[in-house]
């Protein structure tokens with residue numbers, strides 16, 4: 246059982262501070278995604294764990310060992326990169342077995358390991374081919390196979406699916422989930438694709454400018470984003486965010502946002518005055534309700550239609566089922582799922598909920 250711990254880990258490149266100070270505990274057997282916009286420090290974090298970068302300060306533990314001063318080969322990890330880096334002159338079988346050969350594993354034992362991994366990744370028919378004769382997804386499986394034969398305690402994957410087309414990505418996503426389920430090994434997965442992070446992870450670490458914003462299971466990240474950044478970053482189409490204020494409506498809380506006064510189904514004794522109000526597209530109910538908005542944009546996607554609305558200066562996005570007959574410029578009535586409105590304290594951007602909710 247192998248836990249991964251970052252403790253006060255920082256990393257600067259010259260004057261550029263990539264990671265100011267990271268504390269993160271990844272439990273044994275977890276599938277954790279590091280998610281965030283380009284340049285937020287995902288790869289740097291993974292590369293420090295792999296031993297490809299030296300932290301400027303802090304400690305990193307894999308299991309019960311502090312690995313900061315250990316060479317990559319001594320860390321009991323295997324890493325899969327975005328570019329598969331297969332050896333072009335070697336066959337698939339030779340590529341997969343290479344780490345074992347380098348380690349001096351006997352030929353007969355290599356063959357046993359190869360057969361196991363090839364069966365797991367369905368690579369048997371491809372073993373005699375060279376990488377140039379494989380599709381992107383097949384090459385990706387070979388790269389995974391090469392990591393698997395080493396039987397590391399921790400797998401590190403840096404955007405391993407980003408070179409694949411959409412359908413192959415979906416397929417490999419499912420395969421990775423299954424692989425993790427079967428192996429039960431700790432996996433740390435870097436991606437800027439929130440769908441990958443949401444579908445595969447036990448927990449997601451959302452990063453921004455080298456700082457951890459929230460570390461929680463996917464449903465919590467989605468349903469209870471810890472701050473305005475996470476709220477706006479997670480979810481497609483994005484949550485509408487607008488300035489608002491809170492008032493007491495006599496036993497329940499009232500949110501004032503744009504021209505709307507929305508009575509919430511709960512009360513609060515103490516509350517911030519100024520808030521950022523977040524409303525997800527699926528919580529805007531078009532058709533009936535106490536408010537009116539003008540349709541600004543209609544985007545049919547097939548099974549649903551994304552509609553941009555202007556409610557007296559308040560910009561909202563709604564998802565409407567099916568191909569809808571809404572027209573740009575028309576006025577529609579709408580309601581909100583009031584219990585699902587997100588509130589963030591304007592002074593620090595953090596999620597705010599009344600005590601006991």
Ligand SMILES: Nc1ncnc2c1ncn2[C@@H]1O[C@H](COP(=O)(O)OP(=O)(O)OP(=O)(O)O)[C@@H](O)[C@H]1O
Nearest residue numbers: 258261263281282283284285286287288289290437
């Ligand atoms: N070798 C380097 N020298 C100088 N700065 C670097 C180096 N590597 C990374 N950085 C900087 O550190 C920060 C974090 O980079 P990192 O590669 O970890 O981001 P990332 O989250 O993986 O981004 P992406 O999604 O684009 O891969 C960035 O500002 C980047 O420019």
Ligand SMILES: [Mg+2]
Nearest residue numbers: 287288289435
């Ligand atoms: Mg990166």
